[in-house]
Amino acid sequence: MSRPIIAHIHTDAMAHNLALVRAYAPKAKVWSVIKANAYGHTIEAAARGFAATDGFALLDLAEAKRLRETGWQGPILLLEGLFAQEDLFAMRDLACDCVVHEWRQVDWLENMVDAPQFSGARPHIYLKMNTGMNRLGFRPDDYLQVWQRLHGLGFEITHMTHFANADYDDRQPSVDAQYQTLEKVVADLPGLRTVANSATLIWHPQIPSDWVRPGIMLYGASPSGASSDIEGLGLKPTMSLRSEVIALQHLSAGESVGYGSRYKTDVPIRIAVVACGYADGYPRHAADGTPVWISGPAGQWSTGRSCPMAGQVSMDMITIDVSDAPWVDVGTPVELFGQYLAIDDVANASGTIGYELMCAIAQRVPYQIR
Ligand SMILES: *Cc1c(COP(=O)(O)O)cnc(C)c1O
Numbered sequence: 001m002s003r004p005i006i007a008h009i010h011t012d013a014m015a016h017n018l019a020l021v022r023a024y025a026p027k028a029k030v031w032s033v034i035k036a037n038a039y040g041h042t043i044e045a046a047a048r049g050f051a052a053t054d055g056f057a058l059l060d061l062a063e064a065k066r067l068r069e070t071g072w073q074g075p076i077l078l079l080e081g082l083f084a085q086e087d088l089f090a091m092r093d094l095a096c097d098c099v100v101h102e103w104r105q106v107d108w109l110e111n112m113v114d115a116p117q118f119s120g121a122r123p124h125i126y127l128k129m130n131t132g133m134n135r136l137g138f139r140p141d142d143y144l145q146v147w148q149r150l151h152g153l154g155f156e157i158t159h160m161t162h163f164a165n166a167d168y169d170d171r172q173p174s175v176d177a178q179y180q181t182l183e184k185v186v187a188d189l190p191g192l193r194t195v196a197n198s199a200t201l202i203w204h205p206q207i208p209s210d211w212v213r214p215g216i217m218l219y220g221a222s223p224s225g226a227s228s229d230i231e232g233l234g235l236k237p238t239m240s241l242r243s244e245v246i247a248l249q250h251l252s253a254g255e256s257v258g259y260g261s262r263y264k265t266d267v268p269i270r271i272a273v274v275a276c277g278y279a280d281g282y283p284r285h286a287a288d289g290t291p292v293w294i295s296g297p298a299g300q301w302s303t304g305r306s307c308p309m310a311g312q313v314s315m316d317m318i319t320i321d322v323s324d325a326p327w328v329d330v331g332t333p334v335e336l337f338g339q340y341l342a343i344d345d346v347a348n349a350s351g352t353i354g355y356e357l358m359c360a361i362a363q364r365v366p367y368q369i370r
Contacts, residue, residue: 004244007275007361008338009041009369013236014049017218019243020234024201025212029054031077031194033103033215034063040281040358041219041239043067045369049238052216061090062349067142068094069070075128081105082138088112097124099160101136106146113153126160126194131181132173133164143185148327159186161191166199167224175204198224202233220343221354227342239358240338241282241365245294245330246317247273257319264286269323269346274334277316280334283350284313292320293335297327302339309349 020031032053033039038046043063046056049072055075056067057306065074081099082088083107091098100106104220109125113164127147130137137160139147150157161182173181179195186193192210198217200207220237222230249257249271257263257271274292278284289308296303310321322328337343343354350357 002366003275004242004246005280005365006242007040007158007365007367008242008365009045009049010236010238010240010339011045011049011369013220013238014041014046014218015052016236017220017238018050018052018106021201021212021214022219024205025196026197027136028209028212029301031057031075031211031213032054032218033079033197034059034067035059035079035215036359039215039219039355040361042367042369044070045367047072048369051301061087061096064096065090066093075124082108084108085112089117091123091193092118092121097126099126099128099136100146100150101128101138103146106149106275108264109150109155110153122155125155125157127157128160128162129160129182130186131178133162133178135162138159138352139187140181144189147186157191159189159191161195163195163197163200163204166197166204167229169203175200175207179207197223202230205223216355219354219358221353221358222344224346225353225355227344237338237343239343240274240350241280241360241361242338243274243276243334243336245322245328245334246275246330247271248322248328249273249332256311259314260312263311263319265310269321270326270328271310272307272320272322272328272334273334274318274320275316276334276336277314279315279362280365281357281362282313282318283347283352283357283360285293285352286313286318286346286350291341291345292318294320294322294325295329295333295335299333301333301335304335304340306341324359 030052034046035058038135045068057077076096078098126220128137163175194211196212198214291306294307307320311319337346347354
């Protein structure tokens with residue numbers, strides 16, 4: 001008998017969300033971003049759910065290898081490029097394209113490209129300009145020089161940048177300002193552009209991007225972290241974290257629940273103990289009142305209701321006030337987030353964003369990929 005917690009992955013919802021991305025950018029090609037184990041969904045589920053993509057973007061050669069093992073033969077982009085010169089061999093063997101964002105990566109490519117082992121193989125380069133995010137990329141003043149060097153070595157080059165504020169409309173640098181900074185330098189150079197993440201696709205669809213790079217919207221969550229911001233867009237949740245009630249406690253007025261006795265009650269309540277804790281990836285900072293979806297009578301999901309967390313999250317358990325769900329018994333199925341409860345709403349109650357909850361699913365949680 002294993003613990004009842006399971007991360008359900010809905011590959012049909014992933015395919016649906018990818019089709020929606022295409023509606024936002026009908027002429028663009030799509031890099032489906034599957035870094036961090038496909039935002040916690042597994043590379044294998046991503047290969048299935050996003051089979052209709054044009055390419056997959058990730059960071060890690062081990063994940064690129066797993067992706068090739070699923071049978072994917074199309075493009076793979078390494079979003080942070082090489083971390084060491086030796087990576088060039090794995091990159092060649094796995095036929096990956098790569099971002100170049102730093103001088104030493106240019107040196108490594110230059111050192112290796114004429115080595116006999118390379119025999120003419122040339123990855124496609126995504127040359128990254130820092131247009132104001134100040135994280136990765138060459139400054140606009142240096143960009144042309146790097147472009148000329150790589151162009152001279154025979155690489156095909158796509159122009160790339162990343163926006164800091166695509167989910168805000170009142171912060172600087174704006175998406176438009178960053179895009180203009182890129183255009184000023186690359187306007188007369190050959191090469192396509194890749195600039196749009198999910199927030200850009202949703203809120204700045206006028207920005208041209210030959211290849212778009214959606215991540216979070218493919219997984220049905222909001223780039224801004226607020227579920228209300230994507231209401232009505234038609235995105236579907238792709239991960240449902242579910243478990244069961246493993247114990248019930250009947251409390252009298254004046255009692256408390258869990259470590260530190262954080263939650264105190266002044267009326268009699270019923271507490272359900274659910275097999276899911278921070279060692280499963282559930283956020284330990286979840287506040288009292290964080291919603292948990294309790295399935296309805298006979299375990300029917302759609303007739304269930306949201307009940308509030310009561311008490312500190314433990315390593316292996318959480319405690320929920322189910323006084324308003326009198327049918328709840330030991331064994332009642334529970335959804336922590338997913339189809340019935342927006343991941344962003346749970347994230348909000350814990351001071352984080354849906355991205356982090358997806359990526360945090362712990363190794364000990366089994367997956368069911370459907
Ligand atoms: C992660 C990432 C993306 C995807 O961002 P979302 O906000 O998840 O859409 C796009 N581009 C780059 C370079 C990234 O690192």
